[in-house]
Amino acid sequence: MHIYDCAIVGGGPAGLNAALVLGRARKSVVLLDNSQPRNGVTHASHGYLTQDGVTPAEFRRIAYEEVLRYPSVQHLPAEVSDIRRTDAGFSLSTSAGEPVLARKLILAAGLKEELPEIEGLQDFYGKSLFNCPFCDGWELRDQPLVVVSDNPAVFHKVKLVMGYSQDIVVCTNGYDILNTEQREKLASRGISIVETPVASFSGQNGLLERVHFTDGTSVERSGGFIDPKLLPNARFNEALDYQITENDKVITDEMGRTTATGVYAAGDSSYVMPSQLIYAAASGSKAAVAVVADLMEEEWA
Template structure:
């Protein structure tokens, strides 16, 4: 069978793309091996009618809706290779399947690499977060730690100041703030600690203490960190697409990459606010582009 479109990645971008293409009567193979980046998150926020939903429940509802359309098939398999064909692409999977398609959308998103601090994985997604818009409300007015150890730290600190005035900034031994920035923060009553962090401590995912290499510690009930973001840039050599800032796939405003027939949606196509609503919108727009490109090809036959 030759599919109209294969979608690699079953997050909000891929699922919304599948929904739009299914409603356009397109045959779709959605590949998703059930390893979403937000699986450690207790809830997703900022999406109207779904504010506070757990990622697992979001996926359950999304798949119920998407698979109502008989031309959409869910392949719970991992894509291991993509081969460009004269017209379209061939997808190879871990289970040995070979699937051919006219168009291809990559929506596999980003990987997070957390700071190398003891205990961080015990708290991430429960009391330590990365996005103030996603989780700032839940930590409002609490005593928070901000691990500002990367470029952009000052912006994030200013942003968090509107959710809580009780902030302590830890640069974790890095020179992430200028002298002028540190002076302004201190003027606002925000303490800056430059000593490297030894560990995060607490129970049941709830932070209560940050320990430093010099033996000192501070009491905090939650906080925000700055992960490193890496694109899941699988198949870049096979497909030969151009990249943009931070390794994202370079696309036009409609989601087309520099490789004919290959598109990208969600975090794969841009590095910005990593929220469900942004990803879903990107998937919808890219799917409309795919359908329109298919229409143009078919109508001109």
């Protein structure tokens, strides 16, 4: 059975950029992807030079077109269910049936979002309610905004959002997560805090109009930001014995090498911040360079 130089799990910007670099280095690559990108719900991706405002679907179309120009790169549209270490490298079990064998492994499956259970949220998420101010703050500039979060880091997020609008309501969704000093600083900027849980969002055609609370009150807002929980799309640390952080991020060195020999990680699932398209692509490039370097050293040894 054919053994690839590298198997890449995940076809987002990290996995695609890794495949591009490896293809150009004339390494045999298989890119495994289940076509369920986390940013698929959003109307456009931003902050990536020459592609600012591109839709996620168009970004993937262009990327696959470029990557698959290189004859040593193969795309397998399949989900990886298990990975085991072998004498030659790794064996990947996939939904396509036959196992995939590879000398090196790049994990770039990314994250999945677990949204708060608030009525109507799905209707507005990716259209007028977002996660990342850097990604979508410009589109919401100077509008009356809401920041809904039960994360203690909400104070930092509000400070970021203030770069786009001064009209902000903070909703902690029933949690006491702001200390006295933070409350005073927000109040001094005219930012109100609502601790009553959010019951629902309302509006039309994906455009937010009001935020409703469980006590029957509501506030008029035209957009804002939510803090979903971010969970790994795939976890293979028990089988492959690489280390992860307390919040399930894969620990790597600056080039994407994990603590397990032959295993690399890139994109949102690795310990890379912030979670943005351009950072993910860059980390994929670095992981690919590390794979090429390590394969070269093994061959010369």
